[in-house]
Amino acid sequence: MITEKKKQTTLRRNSLGSYLRFMAMAFRINVKSVLEYRVNFMLQFFGMMLNNAAFAAFWAVLIERTGGVGGYGFADIMFVWGFVSSGFGLAHIVFGNIRGLSRIAIEGGLDVYLLQPKDPWLNLLASRTIVSAWGDFVYGFIIMLLLPGIGIERWLIFLSLLVPSALLFSAIFSAAESLCFFMGNSSSISSAISEFLLTFSLYPEGVHAGWYKWILYSLIPSAYIAFVPLHVFQSLSWPLVPLLWGIAIVYILLARLLFRQGLRRYESGNRMDARI
Amino acid sequence: MSVIQVQQLSKQFRTRVSSQQKTAWLTKLFRPQYRSIDAVKQVSFSVEEGEVVAFLGPNGAGKSTTIKMLTGILQPSGGSSTVLGFDPAKQRRQLAWQIGSVFGQRSQLWFHLPPADSFRLLGAIYELEPSVLARRTAELVERFALQDYFDVAVRKLSLGQRIRCEIAASLLHKPRLLFLDEPTIGLDVVARREIRSLLSELNSVEKVTVFITSHDMGDIAKVCKRAIIIHHGEVVVDESMKDLKHRALAKKYVGVRYQEPVQFSTGGLQPLKATDRSASFEIDTRQHSLPELVRRLSGLGELEDITIEDEPLENVIADIYAARSEQAARNVTAGGRAKDAAAKSAGSGKEAAGADNGRTTGSGESQAAGGLS
Amino acid sequence: MSTLRMRLRAAGAAAAIGLKDKLAYRINFGGTMLTYALFVFVFSRIWASSLGDSSIAGYNYSMMVWYFIVAEIPLFALGRFFWTLSRDMKSGQVAYQLSRPYDFVAYQFWERIGSALPDLLILMLEGLLIGLLLTGGFPPALAAVGPPDIAAASTGLAGTAAAATGVAAWLRLLFVPLSLLLSGIVNFYLQFALSMTAFWLEENEAFFWIFQKIALVVGTLLPIEFLPEAAQRIVVWTPFPYIAYAPARIMTAFELSGALRLIAGQLLWAVIGLALARLVFRAGSRKIAVNGG
Numbered sequence A: 001m002i003t004e005k006k007k008q009t010t011l012r013r014n015s016l017g018s019y020l021r022f023m024a025m026a027f028r029i030n031v032k033s034v035l036e037y038r039v040n041f042m043l044q045f046f047g048m049m050l051n052n053a054a055f056a057a058f059w060a061v062l063i064e065r066t067g068g069v070g071g072y073g074f075a076d077i078m079f080v081w082g083f084v085s086s087g088f089g090l091a092h093i094v095f096g097n098i099r100g101l102s103r104i105a106i107e108g109g110l111d112v113y114l115l116q117p118k119d120p121w122l123n124l125l126a127s128r129t130i131v132s133a134w135g136d137f138v139y140g141f142i143i144m145l146l147l148p149g150i151g152i153e154r155w156l157i158f159l160s161l162l163v164p165s166a167l168l169f170s171a172i173f174s175a176a177e178s179l180c181f182f183m184g185n186s187s188s189i190s191s192a193i194s195e196f197l198l199t200f201s202l203y204p205e206g207v208h209a210g211w212y213k214w215i216l217y218s219l220i221p222s223a224y225i226a227f228v229p230l231h232v233f234q235s236l237s238w239p240l241v242p243l244l245w246g247i248a249i250v251y252i253l254l255a256r257l258l259f260r261q262g263l264r265r266y267e268s269g270n271r272m273d274a275r276i
Numbered sequence B: 001m002s003v004i005q006v007q008q009l010s011k012q013f014r015t016r017v018s019s020q021q022k023t024a025w026l027t028k029l030f031r032p033q034y035r036s037i038d039a040v041k042q043v044s045f046s047v048e049e050g051e052v053v054a055f056l057g058p059n060g061a062g063k064s065t066t067i068k069m070l071t072g073i074l075q076p077s078g079g080s081s082t083v084l085g086f087d088p089a090k091q092r093r094q095l096a097w098q099i100g101s102v103f104g105q106r107s108q109l110w111f112h113l114p115p116a117d118s119f120r121l122l123g124a125i126y127e128l129e130p131s132v133l134a135r136r137t138a139e140l141v142e143r144f145a146l147q148d149y150f151d152v153a154v155r156k157l158s159l160g161q162r163i164r165c166e167i168a169a170s171l172l173h174k175p176r177l178l179f180l181d182e183p184t185i186g187l188d189v190v191a192r193r194e195i196r197s198l199l200s201e202l203n204s205v206e207k208v209t210v211f212i213t214s215h216d217m218g219d220i221a222k223v224c225k226r227a228i229i230i231h232h233g234e235v236v237v238d239e240s241m242k243d244l245k246h247r248a249l250a251k252k253y254v255g256v257r258y259q260e261p262v263q264f265s266t267g268g269l270q271p272l273k274a275t276d277r278s279a280s281f282e283i284d285t286r287q288h289s290l291p292e293l294v295r296r297l298s299g300l301g302e303l304e305d306i307t308i309e310d311e312p313l314e315n316v317i318a319d320i321y322a323a324r325s326e327q328a329a330r331n332v333t334a335g336g337r338a339k340d341a342a343a344k345s346a347g348s349g350k351e352a353a354g355a356d357n358g359r360t361t362g363s364g365e366s367q368a369a370g371g372l373s
Numbered sequence C: 001m002s003t004l005r006m007r008l009r010a011a012g013a014a015a016a017i018g019l020k021d022k023l024a025y026r027i028n029f030g031g032t033m034l035t036y037a038l039f040v041f042v043f044s045r046i047w048a049s050s051l052g053d054s055s056i057a058g059y060n061y062s063m064m065v066w067y068f069i070v071a072e073i074p075l076f077a078l079g080r081f082f083w084t085l086s087r088d089m090k091s092g093q094v095a096y097q098l099s100r101p102y103d104f105v106a107y108q109f110w111e112r113i114g115s116a117l118p119d120l121l122i123l124m125l126e127g128l129l130i131g132l133l134l135t136g137g138f139p140p141a142l143a144a145v146g147p148p149d150i151a152a153a154s155t156g157l158a159g160t161a162a163a164a165t166g167v168a169a170w171l172r173l174l175f176v177p178l179s180l181l182l183s184g185i186v187n188f189y190l191q192f193a194l195s196m197t198a199f200w201l202e203e204n205e206a207f208f209w210i211f212q213k214i215a216l217v218v219g220t221l222l223p224i225e226f227l228p229e230a231a232q233r234i235v236v237w238t239p240f241p242y243i244a245y246a247p248a249r250i251m252t253a254f255e256l257s258g259a260l261r262l263i264a265g266q267l268l269w270a271v272i273g274l275a276l277a278r279l280v281f282r283a284g285s286r287k288i289a290v291n292g293g
Helices: A002-012 A016-036 A038-066 A074-094 A101-106 A120-126 A133-146 A152-178 A187-202 A210-217 A222-235 A240-263 B024-030 B063-070 B092-096 B115-125 B130-143 B159-170 B189-206 B217-223 B241-250 B290-300 B313-334 B339-357 B359-372 C002-024 C026-051 C061-077 C081-090 C093-098 C104-135 C157-199 C205-220 C229-235 C245-252 C256-291
Strands: B002-017 B033-048 B052-056 B078-083 B099-103 B177-181 B209-214 B226-231 B234-240 B251-258 B278-284 B303-310
Touching: A016 A038, A016 A074, A016 A120, A016 B115, A038 A074, A038 A133, A038 C026, A038 C205, A074 A133, A074 A152, A074 A187, A074 A222, A101 A120, A101 A152, A101 A187, A120 A152, A120 A240, A133 A152, A152 A187, A152 A222, A152 A240, A187 A222, A187 C026, A210 A222, A222 A240, B002 B063, B002 B209, B033 B063, B033 B078, B033 B209, B033 B226, B033 B234, B052 B063, B052 B189, B052 B217, B063 B078, B063 B177, B063 B209, B099 B159, B115 B130, B115 B159, B130 B159, B130 B189, B159 B189, B189 B209, B189 B217, B209 B217, B217 B241, B226 B241, B226 B313, B234 B241, B234 B313, B251 B290, B278 B290, B290 B303, C002 C104, C026 C061, C026 C104, C061 C104, C061 C157, C061 C205, C061 C245, C081 C093, C081 C104, C081 C157, C081 C205, C093 C104, C104 C157, C104 C256, C157 C205, C157 C245, C157 C256, C205 C245, C245 C256
Parallel strands: B052 B209, B052 B226, B099 B177, B177 B209
Antiparallel strands: B002 B033, B002 B078, B226 B234, B251 B278, B251 B303
8 A cells, every 4th residue: 555655656746747746836826816907907908017227228328429338239238138028037936935034934834834734935925926917027028129130049049048037036036035044134134135136127237346246256146147149149149048047047946945944944933023 | 544743843943132231232143142042852752643632732832843744845854754754854755746835825726816826836736637627626626615706816815814715725636635724813703614614524425634833722622533732832732623522522611690699508519609699619629529419509598590511611721731740840840869768749739720720730630641641 | 382392392293193102123234334335336437447547528537436325325315215105095094084173294204204314314314434445535515515614714804705605615515415405305296296186096106207207307316417408408397306407416516506496496386296296196185085095
């Protein structure tokens, strides 16, 4: 009887297929909860577009005056904004809890995920979607449609690099949030790291000086989220695409490892005085 | 077959101590001070297949901590436990396939969506075939009478409706063991009664072992067949509900009211309260005869009303707690002395307590001792 | 007379409550300070790489950095009245306060301004520090400030004039915090008027977004002079230049008549904003009185 049970376990349970089914179902439910808040969604979407349009106006005015910033022209800037926006959006659509991880852990909310037989990290992250993220996600596609002279190949590059970009965002956000296991209330540091990653990704690589640029290739990997993808996009260097995928996978695995290390210190809300 | 086996299970929490001094932040930064709290102290018990066990104790007694260790959420600091043949500390995910759980405060349902959607996602999490999931969902919806609000967003449900959905959801994958942590907390009387009857039915129909923590005596008296009482992290009582109730039955409250003023003379038994026309008595039926008392009382004058009540279960357990605390205090004073000396001092302490608080404490103490052995 | 004193006391108490509330959340403000520094830093890099030694529309690198440092302060320290006000509206706090026997608009004004003051002060100091680090000195218009020449004042008419310019140079520095404060007041009344639309509309964030984004492009990220001429001609008739542009312009290119004109514009918009806020609030609270909340 025991062997039979074991066989069943190895055959069926927690296989890749079952995880895909779980993720697909979580995604479906995510979409549904967006539709549940149609007005809110439209507002958020509209707000995102407005925000991005404001910055586009800024860049248009600036580049009109200067002819280029940090080696980027207006089209380059727009691609970076669109691409980063879509990657950021995708991360928050699929892993909607990514920015709430520390709050959930501090309030003892990981219990629910620990009681279920799926990987708690994945289960937690996928159990929410951020409505406004759909606006971010779509923005990149709108930019791609508006940019002149985008052929099939550039569309393919855009699409093939979205997933690594989203994974990198998720990895850094998850790692920043996981700090709460080690230092209690880490919300200031976590949000600062997230802000840094996004801000550095949105502005041209050329404006940054050498003495701190290495950080953008390691701790705050804006390079892999924006700078290198722009290079791939401009010069159609396909060999860099699998490299970026590889880098993104390494980052996400490290982030998961950090979460699992932190989980050992999880005390299910018992230590926490920060409950609101 | 034992479904749960717990040996000497312990859990300590380390908390930072914050002092009230002005320079506290400095010392906190460089030399944080910690204090350990024993949430659970060497708890041992076992639960057999098919049982419905109540795990009782006041707030902070260690109930939730124990249940979290049994489900693998928390790592124990000492001791061991086996649940359905798994070690929860090491095999949490294997165990998760076989257990269901409802933690009153933490929802497994999506707040903004109808329960139907959460059930679908849970189906994917527990890897149920779509046809199996559909059949099982229909079955649970019917048994828990969820039809009317199964397609209403959870945020719009009442707490009682939500808990029903939670319990139904926790049964989706046919768990062999169900953990319920304070399932009726915050519910009104009607919703509470409904949940209780559902739980009784569940145990008989689904053949699932149920482990409930609660501080509501009503929950357990109706549903459970056995009670484990934990206090200050230690098991103080582990016996059948019948025995626990028997203790309660050992003590009666008798209230009388007469049409005219009477002179109370009841053979040494002092009333708890008395006016010239009414009185109430507390009697231990192992020491006094209840019929005898009633006969005496009715002989005193023309009775207008007489009531005889069992001692509420809350009081029984409160007595046990009180006795435990006293004993703990005595153990501290008697620490290091020889065994018989300690016993002697315990005896004198008992007398003093008895004189102070009346029989309540005295009888409670003897019961606690019985529970411990 | 005594009513004025009572009113002042009430205003003081309201400001103190806002201040205390803020101090309790000072840790949260660390994040805002960090983000502010990050923004200034990244934009200083943008100006360094796009301007070099040249200048655009009369702004060189050092001026642009100082401009940005001052222009961002209203956004970070004074730009969020709308959210707290809207939140209180929706949670019913406002309806509750309506029944209190004081002037609601004035109370809100003092409480919010009180809670924004520490932010303003901290960001000004932080900005000063960052600016000195990034540019190595004050912008030229203010760098001329020396110690007032008291000795010269006693030596006749020419000396008096020299001393006067010395004192005036020092006074210039005070224009910046004054203008920032006025920016906060304009910001408050306009955002107050926007947030009170919640009396009629459940989801009124869209108004604020539009307001905030226009403010971002008009004066916050870039000086007005950068905009196309047609746009410049239009925006001077709107309140937006008086939110971020006015204090930042005074900081970077001080010139007395220009500064006085900007301050006057801010005062004008503060008055218009106050009138607008009272108008919207009166209409809204009348609606509540009619419909019973």
